[in-house]
Amino acid sequence: MRINFDVSELAAFVAVAERLNFRAASEALFISPSALSRRIDRLEDALGLRLFERTTRRVALTEDGRHFLAHASDALASLENAISDVSERAVRRTGVVTIACIPSVANHLLPKVLTTFAALHPHTRIRMLDQSAPLVLQAVSDGTADFGINFLGAQDPTIDFSAVVKERYLLAVPAGHRLAGQRAVGWEALVDERFVSLASGSGNRMLLDNAMAQAKARPVAHVEANHVEGAMALVRAGLGVSAVPGLALSGSSPADIVGVPLVRPSVSRTLGLISRKGHQLAAQPAELAKLLIQSLRSSASILTKSKVTDSRPAADLR
Structure with missing residues (x-):
């Protein structure tokens, strides 16, 4: 399956999944709740899956959402490690001896x-x-x-x-x-x-x-x-x-x-x-x-x- 969503949408999903609260997640990402909601919608559309059960009173992960969370968290961590490694290599080239x-x-x-x-x-x-x-x-x-x-x-x-x-x-x-x-x-x-x-x-x-x-x-x-x-x-x-x-x-x-x-x-x-x-x-x-x-x-x-x-x-x- 072709990946047709971006990292910001993946990060939005992980932020909500960890907090089960859209407002708290939006504050952590420094975006508005509506912008956060749009990112989650785009990710669900791209996957063809519902990741959250949302009501006016609560947010919960679906079974697919729980399964996807483990992979999404690992993917973000790997990406952060890759960026950190490349940055450190750049610092070593023009950094400190x-x-x-x-x-x-x-x-x-x-x-x-x-x-x-x-x-x-x-x-x-x-x-x-x-x-x-x-x-x-x-x-x-x-x-x-x-x-x-x-x-x-x-x-x-x-x-x-x-x-x-x-x-x-x-x-x-x-x-x-x-x-x-x-x-x-x-x-x-x-x-x-x-x-x-x-x-x-x-x-x-x-x-x-x-x-x-x-x-x-x-x-x-x-x-x-x-x-x-x-x-x-x-x-x-x-x-x-x-x-x-x-x-x-x-x-x-x-x-x-x-x-x-x-x-x-x-x-x-x-x-x-x-x-x-x-x-x-x-x-x-x-x-x-x-x-x-x-x-x-x-x-x-x-x-x-x-x-x-x-x-x-x-x-x-x-």
Whole structure:
């Protein structure tokens, strides 16, 4: 049988069937009772069936009406789902791309990458979650972010981790500090230094604590900062020295802060692209991820040859 009625008539039938009251249904649909009645009449004519028993005092579904209601409700729900799905796909194409990344990447690499991406996709909104490594991992795992850049996640069974670059930790010291001219510094040499530590529970702190546990002697934290950028600011102010990833020094002048390779033991972290296990990135998030990976690799190459390490045997990023 050819369908010769429209969706508005189907919606009118469902509204009346659910309320068994024409006035209440008309108010729900924001049309007049007479307009609603005409829609029901057209639907009944198209079907060749009476769907309601109507008197001045009551409205009731006929047997055919009750049978048709189940199919009509399912049809409307399926149509609404189809419209919602198409709308969501359209939003994903020109909607929002969410990236979660650790602060050192957010501060030193992401602005330039996002500028390039925004020029290519001016109508796409960008949401940046610059958070600690555990929170970046959580944002990707629970779907808040499309993808992330992190050094945690390789051992997480819910995460796909694609390594991009290996980044070495350096001792950040003021330019005039006694250790600034050293080719490398062992942890035991920091015992008498005022040491700026990162907050307990942070991903960086966990890596550094594991390294210091292997050292012959370890420094005592005199000051604690939540993030690497905060630790760098404290070093810059002369409050102490700190172990930071090489990327954190990429924007610093050697006349301001110097990075000295840490040894006995050396410490490094692998930065990678993380996404939900088995999840394929949509076109725009995938494009942004590609741009960011290119920037990370380019930065790694520049830092390896930079003034921070040009006279020293160790590279910041490999």
